[in-house]
Amino acid sequence: MNRPFAAVAGFSVRTPDWVLAAAAFAVAVVVLLVCYWRTVQSLVWAWAHDGTYQYAFLIFPLSLWVASGLRHQLQASEPVPSIWGLAAVTALVFVWYAGRLLDVNLAQHFAFVALFPALVLACWGWQALWVLAFPLGYLVVFAVPWGDALVGPLQDITAHFAVRALELTGTPVLLNGREIITPSAVWMVADACSGVKFFIACTALGCLYAYLMYRRWWKRVVFVALAAVVPVVANGLRVYFTVLIGETWGPEYATGTDHLIFGWQFFGTVLLLLLLVGWFFRDPPVMSEHSLARGNMPATARTMVWPAAVALLIAGPALAVGLAAPVPPETVQLTAPTIAGWNGPQAAADGWRPIFRGAAGQVRVSYQSAASGDVVELFHAIYTGKPRRGHTLITYGNDLYDPARAQILSRTRRQLDLASGWSTTAAELRLAGASGSRLVWYWYCVDRHCTRSPVLAKLLQAWAVLRGQLPRSSVWALSSPVGGDDADRVRTKLHVFAQALPVPGTPEVQAQQSPDLAGSQP
Structure with a gap:
């Protein structure tokens, strides 16, 4: 041979x-x-x-x-x-x-x-x-x-798809961010309803199935595309049918255990149909011939x-x-600033509670407008030195709200004009929870650079560490309840408050820190 x-x-x-x-x-x-x-x-x-x-x-x-x-x-x-x-x-x-x-x-x-x-x-x-x-x-x-970033976009796609389907079938419906409002109930497209689990798992299975069943590249591309699109459409239909069942027979038939069973049965059926359709177009196995290759690298x-x-x-x-090596924890004694035109600071209520573990210092207080009586809550947390396990500003578990008590209705961005001519772009969250709806504006600061992007904040931290510096990283957040249709008025109120807020790096902010940190950027 x-x-x-x-x-x-x-x-x-x-x-x-x-x-x-x-x-x-x-x-x-x-x-x-x-x-x-x-x-x-x-x-x-x-x-x-x-x-x-x-x-x-x-x-x-x-x-x-x-x-x-x-x-x-x-x-x-x-x-x-x-x-x-x-x-x-x-x-x-x-x-x-x-x-x-x-x-x-x-x-x-x-x-x-x-x-x-x-x-x-x-x-x-x-x-x-x-x-x-x-x-x-x-x-x-x-x-x-890697799929956490897909949750929000998939929630939005699902909510719009379900609302459009309900409109086409004659069901009265309104969309408020990620809330679907019908005559019988208010349905929230929560994180668990985004369909991200089914999307990633179906895409993974679709890639494997396409590789095993097809030899032509275009068939593989088409099937993988279907495996990515079908779960998104299926999740939209699942939410649509859930709301339709609740409208027809009552919300009790569309929630609880029945809701979970229906979801798994629906996704299982869709996946089975996808695989059966792909089976009919499979390619016959081909015995591939392998060329004899030799390397020219010396042994x-x-x-x-x-x-x-x-x-x-x-x-x-x-x-x-x-x-x-263990790093001794550093403690920063933060004092809530005095805001011109606002009474306070006062103890904040429990309706909104950001979670930032391992911070060197944090403060959460509320202020009341001396002119209108409107209330704005302020949260500020600071992290010192390079990010390390248990003491990291941007990490899993740190968030601007408690996921167990609230859900995101919508998110967008807002341009902020701060004191002393500073400006930055803040991220806006519209939250819905047991305590009602509220707006949250937040941004991150690393030394004297502020941004709404957690990715950019991480990059700024990385750049500081690579240059041998110990960055001062912080998060600033403003929040106020929203009642009825006064979201625009609340946004104006938050902007007025932000304009009076001391800018990071100014003497007003530095004076809030403990003496050993004076002159450093929070």
Whole structure:
């Protein structure tokens, strides 16, 4: 049997080469798991504690299963370690280190998962990376918890879709942000109603199904597009039918356990129909022929790439050891400012309670307009030094409202003119909860730079840390209840209050801090 024929037939013709390469890759994976075990724990915690990502427990096994089916194609070419793989490992270790330095879990999770294809390139070469492109890409895309940003847009799409469907079928309906108002009830399209769980899980399954069932690229693209669009439409229909059932037979038939059962049955039926439709258009399996590839890298140079990759993996956690050293907590004694034209500060009510854990100092007070008697609540929290676990301004769990007590009706942005000619863009939240509706304006400040974007705030913190500085990061938030249709009047009131608020970095604000922080930017 000649060598090309043996390779096409799937026999291992380079067993010694692949044994060494597989052993090198296995060692690298073990080092990766051991050295980045804290990141592994964080990733698994995100899968287990957020229902959106529980499907991710299947992604690694599914990727490994698909990769195992491609082992004969891998054996058709010899492993050729690539120096570009070392470059990729270096870049990803740096991303992980930056994420660890700034306590950004998403960066650490992405870098950890992306190191698997980088190690394939470093240990086995470009040919192996191309053969394993789908399972490795599938791993990177769906094993990382990235879908939180989709919740809000999907809520808005679902609410508008359901309202339009209700209008077309003759049901009287009004849309107030994410509230659907009908004659019998007010229906809230909450976070759990966004359909993000079904969207991501269906898209993940659709990608795998398209890869296994189709050979033509356009069929794969069409099916993946359907797998992404169908759950969005299905979720809109689910909300529409839920409201319609409540309007026809009463809200008690559209809520509680019946609501959950109907949702799972509806999504299960839609998914089954999608897979059945895709089955009728499947392509017959084709036995692929594999060309015999040889590398031109000398054997000695190849074996040098493997220990270099392992050394790079160890370098990241080794450099991060100093980051784990305990940092004594710093306490900042904040005093609520005196606002011209407003009486206060006074103790704030419990209707609105932002959550910012680990702050060096925070204050939540209320003020009353001396002219109109209107009430505005102020929240201010400050974080000192570089972000670290348990003391991070932008992190999971820190929010401008308590999700257990309120839901977002809508969000937008507002231009603010502050004192001394300062201006910034604030984010606006319209909240609905047991205590009624309210508006919240908020923005973040890192040193003397203010922004409404948490991403930009993170980047400003990163830039300060990379320059060797210890940033002062803070969040400012204003809130006031909204009754009836007076949202515009409340916005005017918040703007007037903001114009009288001392600007970050001015002596008025610095005087609120403890003496050891005087002269620093909150």
